[in-house]
Amino acid sequence: MSEKTIQLEVFRYRPDADGPGFQTYDVPFHDDWVVLDALNYVKDYVDGTLSYRWSCRMGVCGSCGMEVNGEPKLTCAAFLRDYLPGPVRVEPLTNFPVERDLVVNMDGFMSKLDSVSPYIVPKDEAGGGPSAEHLQTPAQLDRYKQFSMCINCMLCYAACPVVGRVDEFIGPAALALAQRYNLDSRDDGRERRYDVMFQDEGVWECTYVGECSEVCPKHVDPAGAIQQAKLSGALDYYKRMLTPWARRS
Amino acid sequence: MGWTWWTQKPAYVHVFLREASAVFILAEVVLFAVLIHKAGQDAETYRAYLDFLWHPLMVVFHILALAFAVWHSVTWFLLTPSALPRQIAGRRVPAALVVGQQFAGLAVVSLLIALWVAWVGAT
Ligand code: FES
Numbered sequence: 249m250s251e252k253t254i255q256l257e258v259f260r261y262r263p264d265a266d267g268p269g270f271q272t273y274d275v276p277f278h279d280d281w282v283v284l285d286a287l288n289y290v291k292d293y294v295d296g297t298l299s300y301r302w303s304c305r306m307g308v309c310g311s312c313g314m315e316v317n318g319e320p321k322l323t324c325a326a327f328l329r330d331y332l333p334g335p336v337r338v339e340p341l342t343n344f345p346v347e348r349d350l351v352v353n354m355d356g357f358m359s360k361l362d363s364v365s366p367y368i369v370p371k372d373e374a375g376g377g378p379s380a381e382h383l384q385t386p387a388q389l390d391r392y393k394q395f396s397m398c399i400n401c402m403l404c405y406a407a408c409p410v411v412g413r414v415d416e417f418i419g420p421a422a423l424a425l426a427q428r429y430n431l432d433s434r435d436d437g438r439e440r441r442y443d444v445m446f447q448d449e450g451v452w453e454c455t456y457v458g459e460c461s462e463v464c465p466k467h468v469d470p471a472g473a474i475q476q477a478k479l480s481g482a483l484d485y486y487k488r489m490l491t492p493w494a495r496r497s
Numbered sequence: 498m499g500w501t502w503w504t505q506k507p508a509y510v511h512v513f514l515r516e517a518s519a520v521f522i523l524a525e526v527v528l529f530a531v532l533i534h535k536a537g538q539d540a541e542t543y544r545a546y547l548d549f550l551w552h553p554l555m556v557v558f559h560i561l562a563l564a565f566a567v568w569h570s571v572t573w574f575l576l577t578p579s580a581l582p583r584q585i586a587g588r589r590v591p592a593a594l595v596v597g598q599q600f601a602g603l604a605v606v607s608l609l610i611a612l613w614v615a616w617v618g619a620t
Contacts, residue, residue, distance in 0.1 A: 318506075387587050394583070409502050409509055457512045458576065472579030479582070 252277040254328055255335035256286055258298065261346050268346070271295075272335065283323040283331075283338060284312050287350075300350035307465055310401030314350050315339040320403035320463045341406040357402055360418050363444050364426035369437030382434040395428035395473045397466040404460035404470050416449040420460035420470035423451055427473040430480070438484075446481045454478075515572050518565035525562045574599040 254277040261268040273294055275286045284302055291298050302312040305324045312323045317337050328336065344352035370378030404420035405411045411419050418426075426445050429435045445451055454474045461471040487494075503513040528550065535546040549555065577599065578592035 387584070390589065391583055409505075412502065455512070455516075456576065456580070457509065459506070459508050461579065462508065469579050475580030476582055479580075 257335045257337045259339040260349055277328060279329055281328045283316055283326045299348045310399030313341055313401040313403050320406040322465050341402055343406050343412045360422045364422050365437050365440050366425045368435045369440060371436040375436055384433055388433040392428045392431035395424050395468055398425060398468050399466055403463045407459040407463040409457055410453055414453055417453045418450050424468055424470035424473035427477040451477045515569050518569040521562040521565040
């Protein structure tokens with residue numbers, strides 16, 4: 249009996265060769281294979297020139313994000329069996345410049361991420377100082393825990409129509425992370441993140457389409473984080489207006 | 498992404514329809530404002546305007562506007578739990594409670610208006 253196969257239609261772009269296009273490959277079908285397994289099969293046995301990113305193979309590193317039949321997916325978590333009888337179209341993530349084949353350029357994303365100070369800014373001496381022990385209750389942890397599960401896979405940027413239309417939009421993952429640190433009881437970086445989060449290209453650019461939360465493989469709900477940030481940003485604005493003499497770090 | 502971006506995915510279409518509901522709701526508000534204005538004029542003008550509002554094409558428009566308004570409210574109510582902080586006064590608020598309260602509020606307000614209209618009609 250001949251082996252069951254499934255067809256992959258893979259986006260190809262090599263800057264040194266002709267323009268972009270699709271290449272089809274027939275790969276063996278196995279019930280427990282994911283799209284990434286199929287790509288690895290192509291790379292190992294059919295066409296070694298195919299380029300794509302991956303690492304952990306278990307939905308942790310966030311590097312294998314691609315468009316599978318037009319939906320942003322972690323290819324290590326997208327089973328071939330869900331796309332029967334095929335073909336399965338694999339493309340680089342939308343809204344990012346393509347570097348080569350399925351590899352996108354993440355520089356823009358990285359600098360957006362960097363711009364929100366995505367780390368705990370230690371409290372000053374008045375708040376106990378950076379070397380003090382800052383205890384956190386389970387309830388305090390619960391306020392931000394969901395938003396801290398992000399693996400930077402960028403699927404949310406590919407799903408967001410605003411990201412596609414406004415280059416400068418800080419975007420779902422970075423804003424959700426900013427909100428995550430703002431909600432952390434040990435953090436003192438709210439003021440530092442204020443200008444980036446609440447500029448026009450920050451949270452206010454979001455129109456709550458909600459697709460970022462739909463595609464998120466870690467159920468971070470960046471759309472929810474952004475709406476919550478809008479609420480706290482608006483409250484902050486009035487607080488600033490009413491108490492202009494208050495301390496701003 | 499061109500101007501047809503919103504047709505690319507069903508989810509985008511849903512959001513677009515929610516945003517587009519504003520046009521229908523604005524139109525209904527204008528029609529209502531004109532109705533109030535006409536009510537202050539003579540009976541003839543008022544009746545003529547009522548006839549216009551009851552024209553079959555206008556009735557189709559009202560039904561369409563109602564459908565858009567319902568779509569907007571329902572999809573928006575369902576979105577609110579994730580837009581609100583996880584906790585209020587240190588306690589987690591169940592999503593069903595947030596959504597349920599809004600539907601209950603809508604039902605109560607609608608009922609009060611219906612009763613009021615019935616009461617005004619009866620007197
Ligand atoms: S390979 Fe690491 S998330 Fe898919």
